Amino acid sequence: MSFTVAIIGRPNVGKSTLFNRLVGKKLALVDDTPGVTRDRREGDARIGSLKFRVIDTAGLEEAFDDSLEGRMRQQTERALEEADVALMLYDARLGVTPMDSHFADWIRKSSVPVILCANKCEGKDAHAELHDAYSLGLGDPVAVSAEHGEGMGELFDLLLPYEREQEEDIPAKDRPLQLAIVGRPNAGKSTLVNKIIGEDRLLTGPEAGVTRDAISVEWEHEGQKIKLVDTAGIRRRARVQKKLEKLSVADSLRVIKMAEVVVLVIDADVSFEKQDLTIAAHVINEGRALVVAVNKWDIVKDRNAMLQHIRDKLQVSLPQVRGVPVVTMSALTGRGLEKLIPQVLRVYELWNKRISTAQLNRWLEGMLERHPPPMVKGRRLKVRYMTQVKSRPPTFSLFMSSRGELPEAYIRYLINGLREDFDMPAVPIRISPRTGKNPYAKD
Template identity: 90%
Template sequence: MSFTVAIIGRPNVGKSTLFNRLVGKKLALVDDTPGVTRDRREGDARIGSLKFKVIDTAGLEEAFDDSLEARMRRQTEAALEEADVILMLYDARIGISPMDRHFASWLRKSTVPVILVANKCERKDALADLGEAYALGLGDPLPLSAEHGEGMGELFDLLLPYEKEQVEEIAAKDRPIQLAIVGRPNAGKSTLVNKLIGQDRLLTGPEAGVTRDAIAIEWEFEGQKIKLVDTAGIRKRARVQKKLEKLSVADSLRVIKLAEVVVLVIDADISFEKQDLTLASHVINEGRALVVAVNKWDTVKDKNAVLQHIRDKLEISLPQVRGVPVVTLSALTGRGLEKLMPRVLKVYELWNTRISTSRLNRWLELMLEKHPPPMAKGRRLKVRYMTQVKARPPTFSLFMSSRGELPESYIRYLINGIREDFDMPAVPIRISPRTGKNPYVDGKK
């Protein structure tokens, strides 16, 4: 199974009923008597195409001695340690109890993401009192009926990011980092690659356009596998006339699309030109992580002025990715080269950032309180919750009411908040608003 889900809650809130619903069999005993489940039970669960392991747990009890209840609690704690995500159930017909509040406080301290589930919501009157669940500090409650199978589509949406996360992490473990070296002709890209790998692997020379094909080289830096790809120089489109150069440029743009981190090499003698900024913008639009390498730095006289000029240009032209690392070096002599790869690995790590759903929604509550969403059709837009659907680059879904469209300015406000509060400079961040109708309105499922 790709990830593990633990079902947790006080006795008799419907954990075993949900467990049976997810595994498609009546594996767990279900009865109105509280405390039927004592050991944790595991099963292979499925919602549509989504497959995962689910753990049914004993009802949480406030017991820490050697009693049966305390031993049951320890079984539940073991399930918590094993899980990638927790479903905390409470009985929506009864409402929030003091025990629910106590264990919600306990779960908030955990590093494992928590999804709050309001079970037994098959009747509309149960939906009316969901507001009190916000006091638990676990985000929006998901209305669900484990007995009747209502709300499973919404549960699918909330669990899907964890499948993608596990698949990406497993796939990335043994795979080399895809690192592309791009820039204008004669910026020193091939010289830089040769110096990095310690051999004259690529043809270099003073003539512009020596490299025509994208050349991939397997390399290793401090135990990390790297796939270095040198590319042909990219000039302004208006200057590209010959068919061969057009093919070379198209190949370079394809490499950027397949890369994970892109090093943009610029000539310090020429400094930033419009073509460099166009290339940088293209890298960001493709969702790649970016590092700027300022080559031929040993020939620069007023180093402070040139460096400030480059940083100002980046700040003005790429406001969507603040903090792009700038490394000054000489590919010919190797001076400053030791700074490049640590920056590449750091930005690659940021590009792979994962933020847990519970942590993300606690942050979202503060952002909404600080600056509420705008009005639409006379009513304020309601943001329900937020979840990260993928990394590489960090991409988030923002679930909201369907009354209106969230302005681009508000999305930028949230992106800037994520970048600042979670320390994620230099990488693209994407937020996709999603709207959906309440499945329980007008009796529709």
């Protein structure tokens, strides 16, 4: 399992019911009587494609001695120590109780990230009372119903980053590159996958919408393992009416979320449409690296004009990512295909790029000298230092000694500087301003 989740909370809030829901089996005893669960119980859990290890715990009690309740609490504390993230449940029907508040204070002192879950939210009345949860100081509550399986999609989105953090610890050469092939219907996605792997693995045809499910294919290129995922065509939302197509589109969007690099296939016969840009923007917003593949290039008459048109559209519509590679090719004949995978591997390397804190702060000093931060309420914002907190995509924290919101325009100035000075085209770059003491400063 890629990461570990501990379910905690006071007695009788539905922890074991949620545990059973996540593991897909009735492994834990469930009853209205408080305190049924006493030991830790572990299982292999799954939400959609997300797999993890989950630990069910006894209800938290205010007992610190050698009594049964005290020993149960110790088991819960050990589960929390093992976890990468904790789900703290409370009963949304009853609202926040003093015991919930007490244990929220306790868990905030832990270094383990916490997701607050408002359980038993199968009715509208329970949703209306969620504002009480903010008093716990654990962020936005997630409305779930462990008994009925509601809210699992929201829980998937919140747990997904922990899987990605675990994946970062695995050397890139030892894991397959997750490559999604997306685009509008009939752009040639399945034909492209078949040509890449050298066999008719996927069903193709002139009809739009032949592919309905996301189909994954394992492949290897010069020693690099690649998991290719073909997806259903994504049309404009207003045109998607049938339930089956809605499910197919939702599956395609899920594949984008799980991908590392996304190849957006464009049909050169119908030019570069607004829907292509919508898909591209979605890829970038999800933090994925992007490569544009212009298919059916062999039938284009004025190639220079077409290529310039596509690049201009990308420049205007996606200013947050400059230098997205555009590969012209024919999936049917294979012409130009030899340029696609090298571009994919190049943006994948950039997507994983890390910059040392020393390099960053030497660079930051020059950027601040050229354009100091703006004035806010008569005082100039003071930027102290910068560090990269993660890759995939490159994400940076910018620490400031004075409070005040750094304007979006100044953040864009820093992002553009990072992209140019550290050669990071085509991938999203994120900067999060923070206030706090500089740990690198000398006392």
